[in-house]
Amino acid sequence: MYDFGKDKLKEECGIIAMSVPNDKNLAKTAYFGLNALQHRGQMSxxxxxxxxxxxxxxxDFGLVTEVFNDNILSLLKGNLCLGHVSQDQNATVFSNNAQPFVVNYSKGSLAIAFNGGIRNRNAIKAYLEKNGSVFSSTSDSEIIAHSIIQANNENIVDSIRYLLKTFVGGYALAVLTQDSIIAARDQYGIRPLCIGKVDGGYVIASESCAIDLVGGDFxxxxxxxEIVILKDGEIKSYETQTRIKKASCVFEYIYFARPDSTIDDVNVYEARAKSGKILAKEHPADADIVIGVPDSGTPSGIGYAEGSKIPYCGALIKNKYTGRTFVEPSKDKREMSLKIKLNPIKRLIDGKRVVLVDDSIVRGTTMKSLISNFRNAGAKEVHLRITCPPVYNSCDFGVIAPSGSALIANVMPIEKMAESLGADSLGFLSLKGLIESLKGRDGFCTGCLNGKYPVFETTNVLLSKFSGGKYE
Incomplete structure (x- = not known):
């Protein structure tokens, strides 16, 4: 069996948090912000x-438009709001895994939304259980909740400071307390999080496109x-002094983020278009048309066309209304699912030599079927071009990815890969070219491409300090 959603690396979650003192209908506004982040999670x-x-x-389980309606949103009154979308497949099995995760304890209530991965989660969870915590889900948000409770600080900010020092990994989180929103980003900045101004208050979101959609200014x-606090229409910031070196996830720019987002001063659309231009120089092709695979491959395809002087052709149509694609039980149904999602226009392809540009190859199953569809549509040649290096490694920082043995780059060399996929030629953008497309500077996590992770082993975390409950 095969799940088409697993033929791409997948971001696990999206977060939006808002504080507008004079607006008790923030849930309706957050609803639109979550729609802008729907690509980051479709499970709950x-x-x-x-x-x-x-x-x-x-x-609940499902897309934002499936979970919420006007009646539900009208009941969610409040001037502090926290929203979340998740790709966690456990959320469809364990309902408690859906977020935000709400916990009641002696000092009140908390709601927590989390995006990312914690490498030392098992050690922290074992410590918490040893000291009395009982877990009802497999969500990292619940680990964060119990960590805050056991830290027993008078000020939750102090507890979150300690979390940033103790939790090893890549993550962004937002906590709704009984008087504020507290948001934080891991010490490497692996997972994205940004701040915007809305009329009368502030918004925090995983991507700037969500700020745009709720009418805010980035x-x-x-x-x-950094820890950011939204309270009473004001914003405060605290440095935790745990920052080591910025290492934004490079796949945010390659595939995860929407093209209308800007992350860490790099516009996603511009980065993808530039990667296509560089790819055209590194791997030229003698062809008639260039086609980008929607959606993330479209700006890269346009960039490749500009760089190669080969006309761009929008001859691959994506059906926007297919929703989520789950495991299909037969080969015929798998192929039909792909045709429903991506259908080539035969009149534009028949007899043509095609350069097909996509963002990545993970397992290769979907790409093999897509190239087959191009052949059936009459393509004379198909030259496959990929705007990132081969993916060799999995990820522990909030990315859903197959194990290393399931990645096609680990199974065969590039020359054999082209033959296996049915392409006449295959070219991957170099790591140097990828970094050049990202303004040519350091500050990115490229572990899935070259094995160089900013956090590779659990650091010397003294969990015994946790019982003290104070930030040191």
Missing amino acids: SGIAVLNDGNISCYK IRDVMPG
């Missing part, structure tokens, strides 16, 4: 609000290791 959706000191939350990215 949720919104929590604070109203008169009480946290209310509604969450201010800046949350810095690695």
Whole structure:
């Protein structure tokens, strides 16, 4: 069996948090922000609000438009709001895995939304269980909740400071308390998080496109290791002094993020278009047309066409209304699922030599079927061009990815890969070219491409300090 969603690396979650003192209908606004982040997770959706000191939350399996309607949103009254979309497949099995995760304890209530991965989660969870915590889900948000509770600080900010120092990995999180929103980004800035201004308040989101959609103005990215507090229409920032070196996830620019987002001062569309131009220089092709695979491959395809002087042709149509694609039980149904999602226009392809540009190859199953469809549509030649280096490694920082043995780059050399996929030629963008497309500077995690992760082994975390409950 094969799940088409697993033939790409997948981001696990998207977060939006808002504080607008004079607006008790923030859930309706956050709904639109979550729609802008839907590409980051299609398994479950949720919104929590604070109203008169009480946290209310509604969450369920499905897309934002499937989970929420006007009646539900009208019941979620509050001027502090926290929303989340998730790609966690466990959320369809364990309903408690859907976020935001709400917990009640002796000092009140918290709602937590999390995006990322914690490398030392098992050690932290074991410590918490040893000291009395009982878990009802497999969500990292619940680990964060129990960590805050056991830290037992008077100020939650101090607890979160300690978390940033203790939790090893790549993540962004937002916590709805009984009077504020507290948001933070890991010390490397692997997972994205940004700040915007809305009329009368502030918004924090995984991507700037969500700020745009709720009518806000982008201010800046949350810095690695920074804690941001939204309270009473004001914003405060705390440096945790745990920042080591910025290492934004390179796949945000390659595939995860929407092209209308800007992350850490790099516009996603511009980066993809530039990667296509560089790819045209590194791997030229003698062809008649260039076609980008929608959606992330489209700007790269346009860039390749500009760089190669070969006309761009939008001859691959993506059906926007297919929703989520789950495991299909037969080869025929798998192929039909792909045709429903991506259908080539035969009149534009028949007899043509095609350069097909996509963002990545993970397992290769979908690409093999897509090239076969191009052949059936009459393509004379298909030259495959990929705007990132081969993917050799999995990820522990909030990315859903196959194991290393399931990655096609680990199974065969590039020359054999082209033959296996049915392409006349195959070219991958070099790592140097990829970094050049990202303004040519350092500050990116490229572990899935070259094995160089900013955090590779669990650092010397003294969990015994946790019992002290104070930030040191």
